[in-house]
Amino acid sequence: NAGVTQTxxxxxxxxxxxxxxxxxxxxxxxxxYWYRQDPGMGLKLIxxxxxxxxxxxxxxxxxxxxxxxxxxxxxxxxxxxxxSQTSVYFCASSYELAGYNEQFFGPGTRLTVL
Amino acid sequence: xxxxTQLDSQVPVFEEAPVELRCxxxxxxxxxxxxxxxxxxxxxxxxxxxxxxxxxxxGINGFEAEFNKSQTSFHLRKPSxxxxxxxxxxxxxxxxxxxxxxxxxxxxxxxxx
Numbered sequence: 001n002a003g004v005t006q007t008x009x010x011x012x013x014x015x016x017x018x019x020x021x022x023x024x025x026x027x028x029x030x031x032x033y034w035y036r037q038d039p040g041m042g043l044k045l046i047x048x049x050x051x052x053x054x055x056x057x058x059x060x061x062x063x064x065x066x067x068x069x070x071x072x073x074x075x076x077x078x079x080x081x082x083x084s085q086t087s088v089y090f091c092a093s094s095y096e097l098a099g100y101n102e103q104f105f106g107p108g109t110r111l112t113v114l
Numbered sequence: 115x116x117x118x119t120q121l122d123s124q125v126p127v128f129e130e131a132p133v134e135l136r137c138x139x140x141x142x143x144x145x146x147x148x149x150x151x152x153x154x155x156x157x158x159x160x161x162x163x164x165x166x167x168x169x170x171x172x173g174i175n176g177f178e179a180e181f182n183k184s185q186t187s188f189h190l191r192k193p194s195x196x197x198x199x200x201x202x203x204x205x206x207x208x209x210x211x212x213x214x215x216x217x218x219x220x221x222x223x224x225x226x227x
Contacts, residue, residue, distance in 0.1 A: 035217075042204060043217040045215070051181075057216060090158070092157075096213075102160045102163060
């Protein structure tokens, strides 16, 4: 299993540009998450999904959009990039049936907006 | 909303010395508790978790943590650290009834030779 994969690893955007961060998992997990990590701030949840076709906002959703058309993929869309979106973005997934299971994280995408 | 506090942002410690990384949380309901480790330029990996039962939890790489409900704490410990333990450590909580994990701001552990 490849686990959770993210592309690209690095990206530089200009203010106002758009892009999509890709995330895929091959573990048949039903839950998927997007976080951003800023220095000294820990991880903040942007959006999450409990299954294909179902998404919900986390703590910091403004400026982002998501979709979940398949179990495997959970892309994060940035429209009109702003310097405040400079961060490291992590995708995670977990299998939730009854109770809890751990999250598995991807390697991250480092995004700089200039 | 949940709140997770990691009191120490940086912890330097000499090799083979013991270490404790502190984590406190605020919640009026029951929670699951976790410690994750992040090595440079990598994603997070689960070290250990507390779901229920014994309050002393053992994880990978010789780490353990103790859940203290009355003090709402979940401190991480290791009796003897190695250079390879140098990393960022994150405490996280999740409510029994909820989909979201809440992370602390992290503690950077540096092991000095």
